[in-house]
Amino acid sequence: MIILKDVRKQLGNKEVLNSISFHINPGESVGIIGLNGAGKTTLLNIISGILRPDRGFIRVNGTENILSEYKMLRNVAYVSGTKSQLWRDLTIKASLENCVQMYHVDKEKAEKRLEALNEVFSIQNLLLSKPENLSLGERIRCELVYALLAETQILMLDEAMIGLDVSIKHKIMEYFEAYKQEKKATIIFTSHNLLEMEKLCDRVILLHKGTIIFDGTIERLMNEFAPPYEMRVKIEGNLPDFEDLPLEKFSIKKDTLHIVFYRQKIETTYILKHILKKCRIKDVKLTEPDLEGTIRKIYKREG
């Protein structure tokens, strides 16, 4: 269990985190969303112990400062897209061997895990290279294997998918989903890619200027903050009367109706049935609000 209560952090003159409180249950996967400079990395650094809060209470599995307990550290893996964990002057293979030693992983188990990880991350041909000779995507794949080899209970991923191509990203996301289910691991994830968030996270925390502006499931976020649905209906016949319906907006251009509505107020089928009473429908195009649009709306509101 990860608990934060009234955590505050100022770096220089900037208040990076202001009164942050939440808890993460074991096995939960939480996404931290925020614009650049919102305090996502600072928050992860504080949870991991590499940054101390100015005020507030923090406990990771009952430990205040995990850096002081190696047993605790063996349960935590942190992957950062910008800061490498690998040995700069050693080959990837040697770095992975060091990882096995440090995390006290049984050698046979480690070999099996590496074999399984290699199927997803395809790093077999990178094992004898040094990090400086790898592309960003290749290095990130190796960083992820390094972090997953120890099968830790807490996994912190800070922009850990940068530089990965679409095909491998998909495989990796599936691997993380399975990892979460099988190992009951706690995953804390920061990314600007909301599709990844949606796929991996049970819950999201929205940070804005160092404060939490939302903490809950993606479903709740969509219900509460999603922008309206938009529907374009090509009709033939008389124009129906929409005055009695709880729509946000409607207009007609030539033979196409443009309707804006919230699904919490009115169902799509109800609107279509209403149109069909007066005319014939030739074509329908429905645009659903996505997570990105929802978050954009929230940040626009927050200024």
Added chain:
Amino acid sequence: MRTYIEFALKKFQNKMAYRLEFFMGIVNTVITIVVYLCIYKALYGGATEIDGITFQMVATNFVISLGLSDAFKYNEMFLQDKIHDGTITNEFLKPVNFVFRMLSENIGEGLFKIIFNFIPALLFTLLYASLCPPKSILNLFIMLVSMMLGYLILWLISFIVQTWSFWLFSVWGIITIKNVFVNILSGSLLPMWFMPATLRKIISFTPFESIYFTPVRIYLGELCGADILSGMAVQLIWICILALVAGAFWKNGVKKLVVQGG
């Protein structure tokens, strides 16, 4: 402990991959030793001894101290680089002691250089000059222990200077000055025997004499019985003092990093 031995072995194996560096290391050590021997051969001007110090003793001092100082060289900008690129914080998340990890990796590198640079260079030097044999096998064995203590003193001095990277943008200049002090005051450039008595007295209150000169004196049999014990006790005392100073700098540096964020 096994983890740290693995770190040292990895570094040792890694060094083996660089064949050119390996050969250049031997050449570098041989050239350094031979140049100094030539200078001192000229200074001796055919005399067998000066103030009771034979040329053979001087040559032995140079081979041991210059050879070891070459072997004990490593990347002293390591900590500064880690602080500058921010990866130092990631190191704290590894479930090992970062300082011991640094030490074991440096030991691994030093061992490689002793076996593959120092020993071949020593053999090449023997073709050029004759050296004093060890006083006895026991002296040779004790000298090896004293050499390890000397390495720890040198490493701790270097580590203390490296920790200043937490407060300074660059420690390159300070490291350079430190190396000049170490080279002169440890007797690897100018043997301690030829230093003025006052300077030698001052140096005896510093850790520098314990780095190379104590092992050299044990090897040559200049220190016997109780003197060996007191020489090594001084080495141990310096290790304790320097470890305390290094610990204080390290602790405060890390505190600065986790409180102020670098």
